[in-house]
Amino acid sequence: MTSIATQMGLLLSALNGILTPDKILLIFAATTMGIIVGAIPGLTGTMALALLINVTYTMQLEYAVAFLLSVYVGAIMGGCYSAIMINIPGTPAAAATALDGFPLARQGKGGKAITAGIIASFLGSIISCLILIFATPYIYTIALKFSQWEYFLLAFFGITICGSLAGGSSPVKGWIVGFLGFLAAMIGLDTIYSYARFTFGSRNLIAGIQLIPALIGVFGISEVLIVLSERVPYMLEQKIGSVLPNKEELKQITKPVARSAIIGAGIGAVPGAGEDIAAWVSYDAGRRRSKEGKKFGTGSFEGLSCAETANNACIPGAMIPLLTLSVPGSPQAAMFMAAIILHGVRPGPMLALEDPQFLYTTAITLFLASFAMLIMGIILTRPMVHVLKLNRKILMPIVVPMTVIGAYATNVNIFDIKVMFIFGFLGFILRKLDFPMAPLVLGLILGEMADKGFRQALMQGQGSIMPLLGRPIGLILIGVIILSIISGMRKYAKDKAVHQETSTVSEGPAHD
Amino acid sequence: MSQQNKELRKAVGDVIVGIILFIIGIYVIIESLNMKIFKNFSDAPGFFPLFLGIIIAFLGIVLVLQAYKIGAFPLIKVVLSKENLKKFVKDDRTLRTAVLTLIMIIYIYVLIGRMHFAIATMLYLVSTMLYLKSANWWKTLIISAISTLLICVVFQYGFRIPLP
Known part of the structure; x- marks a missing residue:
């Protein structure tokens, strides 16, 4: 591991590179864009990145990084406006925010609730950025010891843990889409012998499924279809009230920040888990640990802070596995990863040697984007009420041509637009049947790593798995894979028992 | 239910x-x-x-x-x-999804690549918004035209991205 002095040198050098007027202006503009897109119900944080990724194709790397990370930070926070004012989270990450945010808005404290959400998001991001800066170099040293077995097991672990966490009602559904993602990644020439697999004679499929069109389809097209197929009427709370919280409210907002930020950063670092899971876990932990836990769900600033701190803290956390192991911590991080790969950055342990400054560029950009989010978020609080009135029936169709451009511009190939649509439509059907999308994306990204790792490890061991038994990291990974499968199944059994109990109670004998 | x-x-x-x-x-x-x-x-x-x-x-x-x-x-x-299948096919939500998907398929698989992207996009936006009754017909035409123009100009000239 490089010395602290070297790291400080890299940090200062990265700081010098980012602190230029044009980049700071770009960060403020992109954060504002992210806030607006994230605030509009139906336009999620992932969709914000899916739509705006094409803007970065012609940018230089540092500008592309600044732009995408700022959109990401802004969009996750932006979801709290609609969660609070109309009880519909602008992005899934803000779903837990609505539980306390909307009751606060109905009490005429909408403005204060939004500011509370912004402050909590800011503090969560800053703490998590520090974790990113200090934890990542240690993980690099572990990642550099990884062999093919560990890469295969890591990819497998990504699917099992992501499936267990994101699977909702059944982890099996999460695992299924994860393995389907693996299968989609098998399409095209294999990485060892360049043998064409599952191409059905199509020349276009020889290069495999392109990541960006698939991601845009899964998160863009499917979202458009879901929003437009439903008719969800909603009421906008027009009275926003005062924007600045008082001393007592500020105390409630800051109380759970440290715990929630650590939870957010930790869940962010779990492959594919994402901001929505971080917010729910933090909210649940806060409700159980707080002395005023009973007030959660009735308009508690503390509850709101738990959710908002964790979902934004998840962003720097999601960068840890992305930069060190080439495994994105969330679907949005997957979009970011696809974009930086296009710019020639190869995430993974070798990044510490090839471009050691990249970690600090990422962390400082997130820092600055968090400040931009704090300032712009508070400035936009009142105008945003008008943005929430935008007609979704006009907005969503306009999104489609933008997704088309995004898919096409990756390789200037019309075939990619068709791939995007197929993934979008499949995503729509699977989402309707309660299948989560995060494992699919993770499977698509990790499929090649799993295939190559598995076969090369067997080649090195001359067909034997015995060498794996002598690798401590590999054995630990096997242990956590088994644990994640067992915990997923236990969660399913527990949920089912609770569900059966509830239906028995609700179907109890009728009384006159 | x-x-x-x-x-x-x-x-x-x-x-x-x-x-x-x-x-x-x-x-x-x-x-x-x-x-x-x-x-x-x-x-x-x-x-x-x-x-x-x-x-x-x-x-x-x-x-x-x-x-x-x-x-x-x-x-x-x-x-x-x-x-039940008859009921499902006639359901408002099923019908809306089917029509919206069909318009999207025509846009992506038939129109794009066969005519200028701006014309294809304009046709897509007008037909989708008219079907959704997003606004009255003349507002729909104006919104579609402005959106198409903005998307094409901003992406092609602003961000120098090739259009399909």
Whole structure:
């Protein structure tokens, strides 16, 4: 591991590179864009990145990084406006925010609730950025010891843990889409012998499924279809009230920040888990640990802070596995990863040697984007009420041509637009049947790593798995894979028992 | 519809998806076994997909069994009955999704590449917004034209991105 002095040198050098007027202006503009897109119900944080990724194709790397990370930070926070004012989270990450945010808005404290959400998001991001800066170099040293077995097991672990966490009602559904993602990644020439697999004679499929069109389809097209197929009427709370919280409210907002930020950063670092899971876990932990836990769900600033701190803290956390192991911590991080790969950055342990400054560029950009989010978020609080009135029936169709451009511009190939649509439509059907999308994306990204790792490890061991038994990291990974499968199944059994109990109670004998 | 009924209907969906997954899994297994072996089977191109095929087929069976356990099987006949399917096809939501998807398919598979992107986009936006009754016809025309113009100009000249 490089010395602290070297790291400080890299940090200062990265700081010098980012602190230029044009980049700071770009960060403020992109954060504002992210806030607006994230605030509009139906336009999620992932969709914000899916739509705006094409803007970065012609940018230089540092500008592309600044732009995408700022959109990401802004969009996750932006979801709290609609969660609070109309009880519909602008992005899934803000779903837990609505539980306390909307009751606060109905009490005429909408403005204060939004500011509370912004402050909590800011503090969560800053703490998590520090974790990113200090934890990542240690993980690099572990990642550099990884062999093919560990890469295969890591990819497998990504699917099992992501499936267990994101699977909702059944982890099996999460695992299924994860393995389907693996299968989609098998399409095209294999990485060892360049043998064409599952191409059905199509020349276009020889290069495999392109990541960006698939991601845009899964998160863009499917979202458009879901929003437009439903008719969800909603009421906008027009009275926003005062924007600045008082001393007592500020105390409630800051109380759970440290715990929630650590939870957010930790869940962010779990492959594919994402901001929505971080917010729910933090909210649940806060409700159980707080002395005023009973007030959660009735308009508690503390509850709101738990959710908002964790979902934004998840962003720097999601960068840890992305930069060190080439495994994105969330679907949005997957979009970011696809974009930086296009710019020639190869995430993974070798990044510490090839471009050691990249970690600090990422962390400082997130820092600055968090400040931009704090300032712009508070400035936009009142105008945003008008943005929430935008007609979704006009907005969503306009999104489609933008997704088309995004898919096409990756390789200037019309075939990619068709791939995007197929993934979008499949995503729509699977989402309707309660299948989560995060494992699919993770499977698509990790499929090649799993295939190559598995076969090369067997080649090195001359067909034997015995060498794996002598690798401590590999054995630990096997242990956590088994644990994640067992915990997923236990969660399913527990949920089912609770569900059966509830239906028995609700179907109890009728009384006159 | 009660919550339990909804769950059961979803479970019927799971049975169908489970069967499809099982078929996909079997297909992947057969296809993988037919792939060329260069040196050993353990490093052959079909080795990893073979495992995926087995896992997918297995998980398909698990999904069907889970649905069976919560009592979805007796409902399959009801859900897939002629009457119910007629009701599903005539449902407002199904119809809206089908029409919106069809317009999207025409835009992506028929119009793009055969005419200028701006014309294709304008046609897509006008037809979608008219169907959704997003605004009256003249407002729809103005919004579609302005949006098309903005998208084309901003992406092509502002961000220097090639349009399809």
